[in-house]
Amino acid sequence: xxxxxxxxxxxxxxxxxxxxxxxxxxxxxxxxxxxxxxxxxxxxxxxxxxxxxxxxxxxxxxxxxxxxxxxxxxxxxxxxxxxxxxxxxxxxxxxxxxxxxxxxxxxxxxxx
Amino acid sequence: xxxxxxxxxxxxxxxxxxxxxxxxxxxxxxxxxxxxxxxxxxxxxxxxxxxxxxxxxxxxxxxxxxxxxxxxxxxxxxxxxxxxxxxxxxxxxxxxxxxxxxxxxxxxxxxx
Numbered sequence: 001x002x003x004x005x006x007x008x009x010x011x012x013x014x015x016x017x018x019x020x021x022x023x024x025x026x027x028x029x030x031x032x033x034x035x036x037x038x039x040x041x042x043x044x045x046x047x048x049x050x051x052x053x054x055x056x057x058x059x060x061x062x063x064x065x066x067x068x069x070x071x072x073x074x075x076x077x078x079x080x081x082x083x084x085x086x087x088x089x090x091x092x093x094x095x096x097x098x099x100x101x102x103x104x105x106x107x108x109x110x111x112x
Numbered sequence: 113x114x115x116x117x118x119x120x121x122x123x124x125x126x127x128x129x130x131x132x133x134x135x136x137x138x139x140x141x142x143x144x145x146x147x148x149x150x151x152x153x154x155x156x157x158x159x160x161x162x163x164x165x166x167x168x169x170x171x172x173x174x175x176x177x178x179x180x181x182x183x184x185x186x187x188x189x190x191x192x193x194x195x196x197x198x199x200x201x202x203x204x205x206x207x208x209x210x211x212x213x214x215x216x217x218x219x220x221x222x223x224x
Contacts, residue, residue: 004155006155034212034213042217043116043202043214043215043216043217043218044156044202044215045215046212046213046214049211049212088155088156090156099158099161099171100146100158100213101158102148102155102156102157102158103155104155105155
């Protein structure tokens with residue numbers, strides 16, 4: 001089982017603030033790192049799949065990076081109330097093979 | 113387009129009663145299917161995955177079992193529920209082990 005950790009567990013920001021949070025995972029035998037957004041009463045929605053060290057993906061105001069040391073960072077520029085959700089990262093690799101191992105998530109709340 | 117259906121949305125069951133949660137996928141053939149659980153305050157934990165009919169792998173020893181009687185149907189069962197089985201259960205599918213997963217709406221199970 002992979003050890004995938006996310007920080008912080010929760011985050012409160014004001015509308016318009018930019019924010020970022022962290023996902024750490026074992027860097028050995030790494031296959032891929034996934035980010036999901038999970039809004040209350042909805043299904044988790046895939047944001048990014050990152051496979052290359054140094055990879056950077058962007059979707060609107062949200063972007064993510066991946067480095068060689070086993071860290072991925074999710075950035076939200078100019079947070080909006082609709083960004084409020086739990087952000088999950090999940091890693092494939094190591095002794096878990098192709099299985100997706102999820103972190104505990106970061107719960108983001110954006111106040112208007 | 114592909115869709116995933118999971119039911120029921122909520123369920124309250126007494127300790128010792130049986131459980132059956134059903135998940136079906138439409139619009140794709142031979143999907144990889146998964147059952148995840150989110151326990152209170154924790155991330156998503158993979159319970160079972162299946163790469164084909166009657167091919168089930170269990171990731172975590174527990175009081176639950178899974179079956180895949182048809183290509184696009186995945187069922188999570190228990191003969192006797194425990195209080196610790198309470199949680200939020202998510203079904204998901206993917207094209208392969210290496211691609212993003214798409215989630216159902218989830219079932220909130222409360223064992224009383």
